[in-house]
Amino acid sequence: MRKSRWNEEEIQSLLKQMPQVKDRRSKEAIYRHIEFTSTSKQRSTRIVPTVVSLAAACLFVVISVSLYSSSPTNESSKEQQPKMSITMKAKESAPEQNRTLQADQAAAVSSRVIMSGKAVVFGLPDKSAQTIIPISFVANEQIARDKQIEAAKSQLAEWGLDSRWFDGVGLSAAVDHPDVWIVRLPKTHPVFSSGSTGETMFLASVEETVRWLGGTSVQFFTDTKKGIDLPNTGHLEAMTISPKKRAYYFYQLDHSYPLFLAPSLQEFATIEEALYSMQHVTGDLFRPSIAKEVHIASVQKQNDGLVVQFAADSSFSDSAISQWMLEAILLTAKEFRFRSVTFTGGSVDHIGPYRFNEKIEVPVAPNPVPAH
Amino acid sequence: MDSIFDELYEKYHQDLFQFLFYMVRNREQAEDLVQEVYMKVLRSYDRFEGRSSEKTWLLSIAKHVAIDFFRKQRSWRYKIMKTFDWTVQPLHDPSPLPEEIAVQNEEIQLMYRCLGGCTIDQRLVVVLRFIQGLSVAETAEALGWTESKVKTTQHRALKRLRQQMEEEAAKGGWHHEKIPME
Numbered sequence: 199m200r201k202s203r204w205n206e207e208e209i210q211s212l213l214k215q216m217p218q219v220k221d222r223r224s225k226e227a228i229y230r231h232i233e234f235t236s237t238s239k240q241r242s243t244r245i246v247p248t249v250v251s252l253a254a255a256c257l258f259v260v261i262s263v264s265l266y267s268s269s270p271t272n273e274s275s276k277e278q279q280p281k282m283s284i285t286m287k288a289k290e291s292a293p294e295q296n297r298t299l300q301a302d303q304a305a306a307v308s309s310r311v312i313m314s315g316k317a318v319v320f321g322l323p324d325k326s327a328q329t330i331i332p333i334s335f336v337a338n339e340q341i342a343r344d345k346q347i348e349a350a351k352s353q354l355a356e357w358g359l360d361s362r363w364f365d366g367v368g369l370s371a372a373v374d375h376p377d378v379w380i381v382r383l384p385k386t387h388p389v390f391s392s393g394s395t396g397e398t399m400f401l402a403s404v405e406e407t408v409r410w411l412g413g414t415s416v417q418f419f420t421d422t423k424k425g426i427d428l429p430n431t432g433h434l435e436a437m438t439i440s441p442k443k444r445a446y447y448f449y450q451l452d453h454s455y456p457l458f459l460a461p462s463l464q465e466f467a468t469i470e471e472a473l474y475s476m477q478h479v480t481g482d483l484f485r486p487s488i489a490k491e492v493h494i495a496s497v498q499k500q501n502d503g504l505v506v507q508f509a510a511d512s513s514f515s516d517s518a519i520s521q522w523m524l525e526a527i528l529l530t531a532k533e534f535r536f537r538s539v540t541f542t543g544g545s546v547d548h549i550g551p552y553r554f555n556e557k558i559e560v561p562v563a564p565n566p567v568p569a570h
Numbered sequence: 571m572d573s574i575f576d577e578l579y580e581k582y583h584q585d586l587f588q589f590l591f592y593m594v595r596n597r598e599q600a601e602d603l604v605q606e607v608y609m610k611v612l613r614s615y616d617r618f619e620g621r622s623s624e625k626t627w628l629l630s631i632a633k634h635v636a637i638d639f640f641r642k643q644r645s646w647r648y649k650i651m652k653t654f655d656w657t658v659q660p661l662h663d664p665s666p667l668p669e670e671i672a673v674q675n676e677e678i679q680l681m682y683r684c685l686g687g688c689t690i691d692q693r694l695v696v697v698l699r700f701i702q703g704l705s706v707a708e709t710a711e712a713l714g715w716t717e718s719k720v721k722t723t724q725h726r727a728l729k730r731l732r733q734q735m736e737e738e739a740a741k742g743g744w745h746h747e748k749i750p751m752e
Contacts, residue, residue: 203739209732212681213700217670221587221601225579229572232608394602429642430602 230328230483231395234463307518307550310459311525311561312336319563321406323399324460325358325451328483330399330406331458333359334563353567358451362388363400369407372417379413383420394430401431409439410563443533445472446526446564447484458565459526460484461533469504469534470497476526487526489519495543502537503557508544521550525561532560574615575608582628585702589629592697593636595686597668603639607632626704629712633694640690684734692727695720 204212221228317334324331333354354361368382381404383389389400408416416437418426425435442465449460462479466472477488488494493509506527514520524541531539538557547554586607591600610631671682685693698709699720706724710717 204732204735206728206732209728209735210700212677213696214703215678216592216681216701217674217678218584219588219591219597219668219670220584221604223601225576225583228579228605228608229575232575232605232612393598394606430639432642
């Protein structure tokens, strides 16, 4: 009887027969991940997160501490403003809600911003886990909030956005320090087994969410124990949230998904540089939010207002794209702490709901989810 | 796109990915780690002195990234073990086989599982020498070892693999009995 099934040569031969295993991602996708991770790591030396739960129960906690506030630079009441937002909601008769965002060019253009009232913003990773898209929920006093949230969750999945990071996570403001947000994760949270990319996306989601809440720091808990242990990132207890100055681009996974306004991965020193990048951004993650047929003649700062003058030869032929361009500029102005933007020139008196030569207050939040 | 990344990707990406894949035996982790390798390489490319080949230099960085991964994983496991009373541990790796392995014959699948039973040093040598096809000298260069250390570790690794294969086969992990030659 043979004592052993394999001798050393056979073992070597078997090893040589091990199959080739190839990375299925494209070169471009890998490069984007590297860029994104590098940028995230530079942003904060030791990011530590927070979480928000899209789960209804947790959201009740969030809401109870008036999560339904507005954004970081938020200010005075805007009740008197014309309500021009939230048209992102699906047309009542449309059988497929996820078509509404791209099918709206013909009629009234769906706004990609909330211009007034109150909203809560979540930073959610896109489907390819390469960037964070801020998504906002409008407060609707007439409808139970848990129903709004549950409806929004399924909508988010249809839109290719990943909301699982917020499942089961509690987010609340610290009792004595409203700028400090407490994030509580269950031990079973998926981030603990998500790999370093998953951890990065999770932390970036938390960072974006808390920034929109106006938080300046986050304290992190695993159930009742302070801190979180991420296998790749390490032990994290607190994170500082710094303000940012970013540009807003167009982001669209593909033509079957809606177009969102997405903040740039990098920051800009001046509004002029940000606007320039909005017209010249390259790569296949973002698209320019300012079309090449549009020419910005000048950008002037007037106290906390910004005046953007378009050259007379600018073309605004596509009404949806032109409206979203203005909204991207408004959001970018908000990043630079401007409170209003006045659009002038361009040989037009308005684009969509935005009248030229009038001060337009910066939006409350980007990318609203239907609140019904 | 960075031109250095572009060039390195074209020349070495699949080698790097495959090396990391067989080291950590998990596609998603290998994807994460190969990105980490590029980040380290791009930060230090201007310090590459050409004393070793570009490929072995990249593999040496990949080795450090892999070892770092195992170190973090160990400390994480240690923390979990301290927190919970894990009296029963699974004997077999419960994770499903990657597609590329699952379509192979049972002997290859068994070998894949047994790779997990090698020490990290043993796995480094086995993957570089037999799966990546590096010579003893190239392996020594990539790992920063002497050639004799490569040979010794290789010998122990093969012995360990053989032993593991026998044990697994005896447990029923190997269903096709070879017919002994008379």
